[in-house]
Amino acid sequence: MSLLEVRNVKKYFPVGSGLFSRRKGEVKAVDGVDFTVEEGETLGLVGESGCGKSTLGRTILRLIEPTEGEIVFHGKNLLSLSPREIRDMRREMQIIFQDPYASLNPRMRVGDIVGEGLEIHKLATGKKKRDRVIELLNQVGLREDHYGRYPHEFSGGQRQRIGIARALAVNPKFIVADEPVSSLDVSVQAQIINLLQELQEKMHLTYFFISHDLRVVEHISHRVAIMYLGKIVEIAPSETIYRDAKHPYTRALLSAVPVPDPGHKKERMILQGDVPSPVNPPTGCSFHPRCPYREDVCDKVEPQLEFTTDGHGVSCHVFGPGKRV
């Protein structure tokens, strides 16, 4: 059984539904997503800004209520749980946020930030809590004397370590990491990526790793899903995605990444135009207006994610499994 199973999850946000205005439409932030996450693996989720990847990450934890669909964690459907049950469930599922400057309460001491979860879940208090927090701080590469300090005294990388310690406090199994290294400089970014990998091995964690950086995702993930306009267009083991991508969007995305090697020559596939608005996504395949390989069927019929036997899923009329090539 998979640790997490996401079935046909949708999240629509209403547009223009202010107090006095009528509802004008919906932003289809997440529009029918299916995937599973196995225990101990890292599933990377890649997409450009506005594709719905953060919304999906938060929906999985029920920090955002989905419009439709099922989220099964450890055999339990999260959407049928009561608020009390969901709170207990959150001990198992934690999140690390992108912005280490905005995600730590500036008026709380580091020890209280990291230890808050322990108190809420009644896991430890007093001296026991303090010991546990110090153990966590050491685990993420911080020192005991950081316990009584405030977030503003720390650099971006150190703050991200505090965020990680906070997530680990309740001994979770599953962590959603939403762009955890995007705001960090490369030299510090490498420290945090290494830390996440070490912790995964030591504590047998499962990660759902959201990022727009294909190089980071390649490094850390066992499998990778590519998201475009609220849908997963391709999902496969990491080596397969980077060696043998099928979907034109995935290929364009990969070819757009600048390679730090001046001798490297490659065909760059430059996409025309911008990502369309999710309020009014294109008919058929949502990628068709920018796709250089589009055929007649593409603006009429929506392609489905179809899998080959080795677990490579592609949602494309032209390059999907059993199709041309």
Added chain:
Amino acid sequence: MRAVDGVSFNIGEGKTLGLVGESGCGKSVTALSIMRLVPSPPGKIVGGEILYRGQDILKLNGAAMRKIRGNEISMIFQEPMTSLNPVFTIGNQIGEAIHLHQGLGKRETREKTIEMLRLVKIADPESRVDDYPHQLSGGMRQRVMIAMALSCKPSLLIADEPTTALDVTIQAQILELIKELQERLGMSLLLITHDLGVVAEQADEVAIMYAGKIVERTQTKAIFNRPLHPYTVGLLNSLPGAGVKKKKRLEAIAGVVPSLLDLPSGCRFRDRCPKAAGICAEAEPELVEKEQDHWVACYFPG
């Protein structure tokens, strides 16, 4: 605080210099100094010279500098969202520089503006010219910024992290556009970035900056094939994924960038450097030509 501390480099005509460094290392202040846009007070250029076509622009008066700024030396900024004025149409904003520097009338200015929008490949420029910035996407706003910067056909363009705020597919579009326009107009480019991938693809020469100083400078190929400064080596090793061989663990540089108010004695990198020895704490290494056309500021290069 010395944000930029004794930085020297030159850019040949039609060439691209990539200036690389992490946040707070002084790359942007270097650029603003060249444009003479460092707010004063509190900022001050305390020494050095900036020679543009052999003339020291630090000695120019305000009026003479205004003739160069935006006309011969132009700049694009990182944030396309905040560097456009939200209450003017983009035509208005591009037209301002054209009108000021070229003294064209209203009609000609508008025509020239539309021509610039076409140059940066904005679809349907005749109607887009009357749009306000909020009506455009991030990539289009950056195109507008480029149109504005190029409207007077500058000989030097300073691009400060021009694609950092953009998605990779849009970044590829913009970099391609800059390259194409650079060839067409024969201008020089100072490309400021933290992304070594972007530098590898765009630049002829690279300067690596650390805590306000240039620590290594050479041809782009040499930086990647034979980096000499331990910081450059560390930066390259800490890159994950593509191109580089897949490693189990990334080789991170230990520690953090020091505060410019509290720099270590001697070499600024020594606290984080695997090669640091006694001499490194005593005196700051000079930028010297270690190999032909390969400058490095380190006692133990290579």
